[in-house]
Amino acid sequence: MSYTINVNGTPHTVDVDGDTPLLWVLRDTLDMKGSKFGCGMGLCGACTVHINGMATRSCITPISAVGQAQVTTIEGIGQSDTGKKVQEAWLKLDVPQCGYCQAGQIMAATALLNTHHKPTDQDIDNAMTGNLCRCATYTRIRAAIKQAAGLPTTDSREV
């Protein structure tokens, strides 16, 4: 079936089954490899994209449910001021290890900062706990979110 979806401001028409998850449309139909497959169950967050600005697990979002919504992916997030700041903070603090989860982390972090300009450690926990990092770069993810928000990068939970 034919669907037209709006990704990073550009309409794309694809011919796929209606139950095909957005993730696989992005990756294999549109050849945008930035959003990652981690679990296919909405549990790891590697596939996180924004749908109308909301962090969404694309691996469990069928294409038929996307409609006319604005889809933003890691490939397009740098077009927004917040997304750009988050990417820059990730570079400045050298966050990645293997890097596989980081697209999803950046998408979740950008969604957080769009609604919480000065997030607390608790806000960060709430927004980021759905995104696994198997290399456990959580310390730097936390610091980079604060860096992007213009906050001191110290961890207020320090004993």
Add this chain to the structure above:
Amino acid sequence: MSTTQPIELSGAAPPSAADESVSRRAFLSVSAAAGGGMLLSLSIPRLADASVPLGLTDQPHQGSSAEINAYVRIAADNTVTIMSKVPEIGQGIKTSLPMIIAEELDADWDNVRIEQAPVDAKVYGAQFAGGSFSTPLNWEPLRRAGAAARAMLVSAAAQTWHVPESDCSTFLGKVTSKAGKSLTYGQLAARAAKLAPPDLKTVSLKDPKDYTIIGKSIGGIDNPKVVTGQPLFGIDVSMEGMRYAVFQKCPVFGGKVVSANVDEVKALPGILNVFVINPEGPTGLPDGMAMGLQSGVAIVGSSWWQANKALDSLKVVWDEGPVASQSSADFAARAQELSTQAPHKVLRSDGDVKGAMSGAAKIVEAAYSYPFVYHCNLEPQNSTAVFKDGKLEIWSPTQNPAAGKTLVAKTVGIPDDAVTVHMTRCGGGFGRRLGSDFMAEAAMIAKLQGEPVKLLWNRNQDLQHEFYRPGGFHFFKAGLDAQGQLIAFSDHYVGYENNGRASNSADLSAGEFPAKYVKNLELATSTMQLGVPTGPMRAPGSNAHAFVFQSFLDEVAHAAGKDPLQHLIDLYAEERAAPPPAPQPGKGPPAGARGGGGGFPMGPPFKAERAQGVLKMVGEKSGWGKRQLPKGTGMGVAFYYSHLGYFAEVVQVTVAPTDGNVKVDKVWIVGDVGSTIINPSGAINQCQGAALDGISQALGQKITIDRGRVAQTFPQYPLLRMNQAAPVEVHFRSTPNSPTGFGEPALPPVIPALCNAIFAATGKRVRHLPIDTSMLKST
């Protein structure tokens, strides 16, 4: 891109030149590169004992004929291209090894480009990511490679200006003369390429105090691609006409397909082919972990989503085979039984353990166990393969491309040199991708399909078919004299075997600490036949043995009425003269290389002073014994030596009295990996990740075998998340030793430090992993 992360390099010993253990025999060749630049090729005979990655025991020994190589290419536009020879799995090696070359070359880092080297043993020698080998294996040769290239550029400049070489100096990719003349490396490269290369033995190396690249925090070279979502990983490979595949194996390890509803599945939308694959005879390499192609059903589709969805309709009749009789519960019961019997094998027997125990003032006894653990690479196993005209080309996220190449060749029945392996960045390694089973599957499916095929495992397939960290059972006994001195120690370790050999990564070193430090000591093992594949997982062996040995030693300290930190410092003070276990001919490094004070094939022998050094320093940094902690909060300490790294760690934990919930408040790490931290940003990241990885294992990770299959699916496999990630403070103690690797050694001590902290907080001893919080509730 530098980090703002604070870093502290402390300790009394000044950095010094590397130790002399690395061979200096070397050959250098140089040629003009395409486009008028210089291409420098270095080859150094590989160290004989360093040829096999840890965990890959029983591989045929390849002797010293294979070589280590590095390439530097300098273009006329001043671009310096450095080849990174080993796989990047998140350990940061693609950044740190080229930093070594660039430093001695005096390159301008802004002009350095890094390329992943092709897989070619003849040119690059050993190319694998395992055992934290990459830094110790390459530190010396790569410095000399960089220095040799620099010397040639200096010669070229001196000849151009008709001045002595001693009048020339280098800085940031330029040669400058005393008279103030200056030429860039790009301008000199063509002339330098015509010169004879210098003798690597005598080429002069920088004084470490002059380093401008080594020791500086440099962001991961691929970070800009990571944060913008550009293709990097195996799963991102794409090519014209590519098909997508899934492969379903029997839930029971070693089970075989009897029949499947092939025609029904083939009729589903988007499905192109369904292949029943039933390989004859053994398909792996002669190694416990190099498992090859297994029986299963391959579904090939025009999209991966459709192929994976078709699994819902796949019906297979399996012959489950003999492993279906194996279950974790039975192994636990059998281990208990074996613990009461004479051990199958005594690894070490020093002094008179029986006599000393019977004369002891106090006896401490405890039984410990730990489960099978899943690596859980976030990028599931995958490979993309093309089979054409008797040749196979494959793109894989592999830690072990050479073994993969051999396995793939064997699987599709072509010579090794008809296979080309491209290593992609790996979305996590942790030892899982030292096995090449997914490469064999992709290769066979591509051959059957006759078109390019990308094989991708779904998450539950990835969890239910891999090389697990083996579980194990330890039965300890210690004897203390009236003064609380540890005078006798014994461990009966009940582990697993496959047909008479310890299961991969399930062995125990005869040098395991406190061996050699306690006069009367016995280490013994018994084994149970296992049909579940096992393999190395980040700090193999050590990740389990650190938990049991360092926890039990904490029990001993408490029984002796001693401070646990001081107890460890005191224990490491009394080394008895005993040689490390000798490498066995035809085998990999001795098991002692993994920890416990055994020897390491390429490094200096274990030094108790370095253990004491990091222990004392972690005490200072954490405020050990000096801070008032509230009720329910406690601190624990542990030390472990593995992969040539000395790590002492303290964990502070708070346990909720109502439900026993464990909250890690903070971790302090002090590591000694020698004189130099090549890339502090990467090093700290590795330490913080390793500590949280270990805590993650301890808090929740467990694979249960039930009738020969894995009982869990992904939702039942909890990994540590942001809200559980404690702050981790990292310090390094610099000692005058050649630098060694970071991928593994920071992990093992964090688990016992955590469990020892729980004891300090609650008085309850964790002897079984993962931690059962229900037993930590206040009663």
